Amino acid sequence: MAARDTGPRRRVLTGITTTGTPHLGNYVGAIRPAIAASREAGVESFFFLADYHALIKSDDPARVRRSRQEIAATWLACGLDAERVVFYRQSDIREIPELTWLLTCVTAKGLLNRAHAYKAAVDQNIAAGEDADAGVSAGLYMYPVLMAADILAFNAHRVPVGRDQIQHIEMARDIAQRFNHLHGAAYRAAAGVDGEPFVLPEALIEESVATLPGLDGRKMSKSYDNTIPLFEGGERRLRETIARIVTDSRAPGEPKDPAESHLYAIYRAFASADEARALQADLIAGLGWGEAKQRLFERVERELARRCASATRA
Ligand code: TRP
Numbered sequence: 686m687a688a689r690d691t692g693p694r695r696r697v698l699t700g701i702t703t704t705g706t707p708h709l710g711n712y713v714g715a716i717r718p719a720i721a722a723s724r725e726a727g728v729e730s731f732f733f734l735a736d737y738h739a740l741i742k743s744d745d746p747a748r749v750r751r752s753r754q755e756i757a758a759t760w761l762a763c764g765l766d767a768e769r770v771v772f773y774r775q776s777d778i779r780e781i782p783e784l785t786w787l788l789t790c791v792t793a794k795g796l797l798n799r800a801h802a803y804k805a806a807v808d809q810n811i812a813a814g815e816d817a818d819a820g821v822s823a824g825l826y827m828y829p830v831l832m833a834a835d836i837l838a839f840n841a842h843r844v845p846v847g848r849d850q851i852q853h854i855e856m857a858r859d860i861a862q863r864f865n866h867l868h869g870a871a872y873r874a875a876a877g878v879d880g881e882p883f884v885l886p887e888a889l890i891e892e893s894v895a896t897l898p899g900l901d902g903r904k905m906s907k908s909y910d911n912t913i914p915l916f917e918g919g920e921r922r923l924r925e926t927i928a929r930i931v932t933d934s935r936a937p938g939e940p941k942d943p944a945e946s947h948l949y950a951i952y953r954a955f956a957s958a959d960e961a962r963a964l965q966a967d968l969i970a971g972l973g974w975g976e977a978k979q980r981l982f983e984r985v986e987r988e989l990a991r992r993c994a995s996a997t998r999a
Contacts, residue, residue, distance in 0.1 A: 697722040697889070698841035700735035700775060703752040704743045707759040708912035709985070710897040710905035713954045714847030717992070718891050720764045722845060730770040731839050732760060737775050737782070737831060741824040742908070759915060763993045775835065784834040785827070791863045792830055800829050801852055833857035837864075840884040848896040849904055854888040861885050894954045898947035900930050913951075913985075915993075920986065927982045937973030948974070952981045955988050 699719045701711050723730035734756055739749045753774070765772060775781055797803065803826055810819045829852075836844055836857045844854050861883035872882045896904050899911030906912065913926045930948045935941050943949040943965045953961045964972075964980060 694842045694887075695727060696729050696731065696839060696841045696884075697843045697845065698731040698733075698836055698839050698886075699845045700733040700738070700835055701756050702735045702738040702742065702907075703749050703756055704739045705748075705752055705907035705912070706917045707756050707915045708905060708907070709915060709951065709954075710847060710899070710912065711756075711759075712763070712915055713891065713894050713897055714850075715845055716760060716763050718845040718889060722843065722889065723766065723770050731773075731841065732765065732770055733773045733775050733835070735775050735835070738828065741822065741828055755917070759993075762916070778838070781831070781834050781838055784838050785831050788833055788837070788860050788864065789827065789830050791867055792833075792860050793863075796856060796859060797826055797829060800826075800856070801849075802828060829853050829856040830860065833860045836886045837861050837883045841886050842884055843889040844886050845889040845891075847894070847904075848890055851888050851890065854886055858885045858887075891954075897954055898950050900926070902931060902947045915989070923985065924982050927978050927985070930978065930981075932974040932977075935974075937975075938971040940971055941968040941974075943968045948977055948981060952977075952984060955981075955984050960984070 697719060699715045701707070701715055707716075719730065719732055722728055723732075734753050736749060736753055739752065743749055757772075760772065761767070803821065806821050806825065807817045810817050810821075832853050833856060836854070837860070844850075844857075846854065862885060865881040865883055869881050873879060899905035899909055900913070901909070901911045903909050903911060914922060918925075930951070932946065932948060933941070946968065949961075949964060949968065952964055956964070964977065968977060
């Protein structure tokens, strides 16, 4: 048994980048599954504000500070139990940037070349006739290594994230494996223990949740400015934002295709299987988009009212 392995699948860890106001994608991808896992018996949880990651996307300190406060408030409102969970700022842990460098030195540059976010930036540049790396910072390039350090520093077993982050978790595993292979023997000799330096982490993905689409159908992301905020602006803002979800132009009475509808995909992330089947059937039978939006609004409201403290709904 690994010396620093604290038991099967016991440690759960996740972070949220502090660049914007928390949205439904953060909630279904990270917050809801992480809080559920933190309540399992025998689990140790580590949830953090990824403010070093924020520097890759934003150079505005006021924005990062505000986001950090909003995301912290959201975790607490949604049921984080500070007695059971270690809750921290990434930038308070000096060992994370330190470990980042040690991992950098065992990470193949080719691995980072294949990261989706970096590749997307390069593809965009090439399509625009620019230099392949135009506007790409070394920070963006190194993003997966910093994320690996976040996870490996705590030897986390399970990492609740949205599907778009699976590649990053796989990279963390690759990096851990490489480090274990290169330095495992020296580590065992120096520390006088058995086992590997690093646990290989696994992504924890909610089966019912595909990558949550945003208003325009692309992944819900601050970077695309297509998010539905969780609390900002309260009920009114939630209703208004849901009203802006893009749908096709089929009129009430015309059959609609749920598989093509991101409104339906968002609904599914909040609804039970029965509720989802009911909306599916109603859309096929011609339910109007306006009414479907009202159903989504009510379902999200109900979930937030049930699971999250009402005090934050200002
Ligand atoms: N990359 C994650 C996101 O943008 C945030 C993050 C940073 C993270 N470090 C992490 C998530 C470590 C899980 C584990 O959503």
